[in-house]
Amino acid sequence: MSVEPVRAEASGAGGWFIADLADRTSAGIAAAVSRQIRTGALAPGARLPTVREVARELKVSPATVNQAWRALAAAGAIVARGRAGTFVGAPATTAVGRYQRLHPPSCSTFRIDLSRGTPDPELLPDLGAALRDLTRNQANDLAADYLGEAVLPELAAKVRADWPFRAERLAVLDGALDAVDRMLSTHVRLGDAVAVEDPCFPPFLDLLARLGARPIPVRMDESGLLPEELARAVTEHEASCLILQPRAQNPTGVSLTARRIRELSDVLHGADTLIIEDDHSAGIAAAPLRSLGSRLPGRTVHIRSYSKSHGADLRLAVVGGPAELLDPVIERRMLGAGWTSRLLQRVLLSMLDDETAVHAVTTARAEYRRRSAELRRALAMRGITVARGDGINLWLPVADENAAMISLAAAGIKAAPGGPFIVGDYPPTDHLRITISPLTDADLDWLTTELAAATTAAPTYRRIRRS
Structure with missing residues (x-):
């Protein structure tokens, strides 16, 4: 719901108040005050x-205003100082984000890098054939058109054929993370509670932090999000949005089961929670796609990325869902980038239709599954149990994250720390994320030995873990 412009006026208390506010719910009040702060009207x-x-001024209950104040305080926009009153907070200093902590710039001298979360370049389809298929006439026709269809009709027809539910609107955006960013920026407001998987893909948490939204952790098991945890996020925290990865979840590799889809949709039935699904490993995930959109199509936006299956530099993801949710994103984008290159869309369409490219993606999917199984089997022989997952990542339990990272670094192995994936400050257990895409059969024996040693590496200091 949009909020009409507000005006700040002096009050008898020496402060200000807002008037002419159309949305006088707690969310609308919080959004209006947040806008005053961002524009500098409130210093x-x-x-x-x-x-x-x-x-009294807005003719609403004190409870409504109090809830807005709590949301603003939770986002750091305002600060309560007891009897002295409530004040606009100081501008937050920009901290290093979780994603930057996960991938710090460095001159790598590691023998093998298992930290990146990216596919094996050797397993991607050959772009050359698709580029050759893009004739000069086609390229000129597409490149010259500012006002053509934002989504190639042929590509739209292709993806609709196996979309997990009937999508009223389709859009092509610049990758899955761009799609998540645009959805959150359009539909999530300061102070909103957003349910997220725990552990969670770090950029999602960075995006929510920049919006001033509150991530509500929802724990998982081998079937996906725990229904009772999601129910708590929806009922107790009034989560306005849910972000989830339906299969090959990053970092755990967990995929939703059919039963879990039914359980989660039962929890969300009757709520107004926006559902954003990031199918980032489409094409290379072995698990079948199960979407909440199959049961809740009116509130689900599904994102299908082609980065891991066809190449990250294509920067392509297809987004499908209700027009009510996607049209504001599309309209806002027309004031900036406008559309995703139709030349790149044509390249993707060519690969989706080409038997050789289709075979390459199928081969990659089988090979990633084989590498993951081989590594888990080799670790099990050394007494290390890793939960079965899908995609290109393993969630490796370790006794101490820092000690494990140091142990691996000494052996020339770079891994991703688990800390940035955890929603809270104190994880109950430590993990590392291991990307299996660089793994070769020749590496398996020595790598498994070093990983097993790292799982039991002890810190040189006494660590206090909070429950």
């Missing part, structure tokens, strides 16, 4: 009126 340190003063 850092400005004293806010009391909850009762705002409630």
Whole structure:
């Protein structure tokens, strides 16, 4: 729901109040105050009126204003100082994001890098054939058209054929993360609670932090999100949005089961929660796709990425869902990038139709599954159990994250720390994310030995773990 412009006026309390506000719910009030802060109408340190003063001016209950204030405080926009009153917070300093901590810039001298979470370049389809298929006339026709279809009709027809539910609207965006970013920026407001998987893909948490939204962790088991945890996020925290990865979840490799889809949809039935599904490993995931959109199509936006299956530099993801949810994203994008290159869309379409490229993706899927199984089997022979997963990542349990990272680095192995994936500050157990795409049969024996040793590596300091 859009919020009409507000005006700030002086109040008898020496602060300000907002008037002419169309959306007088707690979310609307929080959004209006947040806008005043972002535009500078409310300077850092400005004293806010009391909850009762705002409630009286807006003709709403104090409870409604109090809820808005709590959302703003949770996002760091305002600060309560007891009897002194409530004040606009100081601008937050930009901290190093989780994704940057996961992939810090460095001059790598590692023998093998298992930290990147990217596919094996040797297993990607050959782009050359698709580029040759893009004739000069086709290229010129597409490149010259500013006002053509944003999505190639042939590509739309191709992806609709196996979309997990009937999508009212399709869009092509610049990769899955771009799609998640645009959906969140359009539909999530400051102070909103957003349910996320725990562990979670770090960029999702970075995006929510920049929006001032509150991530609500939802734990998982081998079948996906725990229904009782999601119910808590929806009922107790009033989560307005849910972000999930339906298969080959990064970092755990977990895929949703059919039974879990039914259980989660039962939890979400009757709620207004927006569902954003990121199928980032489409094509290379062995598990069948199961979507909440099959049961809740009116509130589900599904994202299918082609980065891991066909190449990251294509920067292509197809997004499908209700027009009510996607049209605002599409309309806003027309004021900027406008559309994703139809030349690249044509290249992808060519590969989706080409038997050789299709065979390459099928081969990659089988090979990733084989490498993952071989590594898990070799670790099991050394007494290390790793839960079965899909895709290109393993979630390796270790006694201590830092000690394990140091142990592997000494052996010339780079891994991804588990900390950035954890929603809270103190994970109950430690893990590393291991990407299996660089693994070769020649590496298996020595690599497994070093990974097994790293799982039991002890820190040189006493660590206090909070429950």
